[in-house]
Amino acid sequence: MRIPCPLCGPRDRREFYYYGADDYLRRPEEGAPPEAWDAYLHLRDNPAGVTRDLWHHEMGCSAWLVVTRNTVTHEVISVRLASEKEAAK
Amino acid sequence: MAELIALSATEGLLPLTHGALTLAGAAPDRITSVQPFKGKEAAVTKALKAAHGLGFPAPGRALAKGDARILWTGRGQAFLLNADPAPLAGLAALTDQTDAWATLRLTGPAADQALARLVPVDLRPAAFGAGSAIRTGLNHMMAVIARVDDGFDIMVFRSMAATAIHELETVMKSLAARG
Structure with a gap:
């Protein structure tokens, strides 16, 4: 598997560290109900198909990436820097 | 004060030749990590240009002028080699990495x-x-x-x-x- 890093270009999977679902970009506001924190911390989808998750380019530019990919076909659909404001949407 | 002997990290191990x-x-004589502060990227490039004839390199690129070089080394980071980083003070986080x-x-x-x-x-x-x-x-x-x-x-x-x-x-x- 190759991930096209927005800064470095296409790189081998061994350069990246997998963190988890992009839910981590949507931290509940202060005072949010316990259900929101439960969902943020523990509830994860396990889709057969398109999923979005966070990867760290640890052997490369050290950027956090939001990767949209397909778990069935292994197609990588899009990659953006997590630092971009729109990335969390 | 004691006279200390400077040894490079490769002392006694190099050079090596095998085949061609x-x-x-x-x-390099000097390595400085340059991480421009938010919004100061253009000012850093300008200062590097004025002081050393360099700029802040694009991802995957390096610039050189005489002995002075600057290598892109990651998101928002470059290594300035063989050049004085003083002109960048206040514009970027500077760390001596020599x-x-x-x-x-x-x-x-x-x-x-x-x-x-x-x-x-x-x-x-x-x-x-x-x-x-x-x-x-x-x-x-x-x-x-x-x-x-x-x-x-x-x-x-x-x-x-x-x-x-x-x-x-x-x-x-x-x-x-x-x-």
Whole structure:
């Protein structure tokens, strides 16, 4: 598997560290109900198909990436820097 | 005060030659990490231009003017080599990294073939020509790799110097054995 890093270009999977679902970009506001924190911390989808998750380019530019990919076909659909404001949407 | 003897990270280990490949130490006199503060990227480029005839490099690129060089080394970070970082004060986070890195220079006609065994990036001239500098892995080591005239500069963490030299020598020997 190759991930096209927005800064470095296409790189081998061994350069990246997998963190988890992009839910981590949507931290509940202060005072949010316990259900929101439960969902943020523990509830994860396990889709057969398109999923979005966070990867760290640890052997490369050290950027956090939001990767949209397909778990069935292994197609990588899009990659953006997590630092971009729109990335969390 | 005691007179201390400065030793490079590759002291006693280099140079090495196997077949047409040579591995030598190439430590710059000075390495400074430059991380522009938010919104100061243009000012950093301007200051580098005025002081050293350089700029802040685009991802994957390096700039040189005389002995002074600047290599892109990651998101929002570059290494300024052989140049005084003082003109950038207040514009970027500056860290002296001179003693933190071991710099090796691999030269010879098949240098890209040797690195192809350790680095998961295409380093052939067509893909990685003059003025290229990237951050990637040298086997399991984090490394900065830059194209120089007759080969590559490979920077690894200083504590990894002997390991990097061992990995590279193994590759050089096996290529030389093929004749």
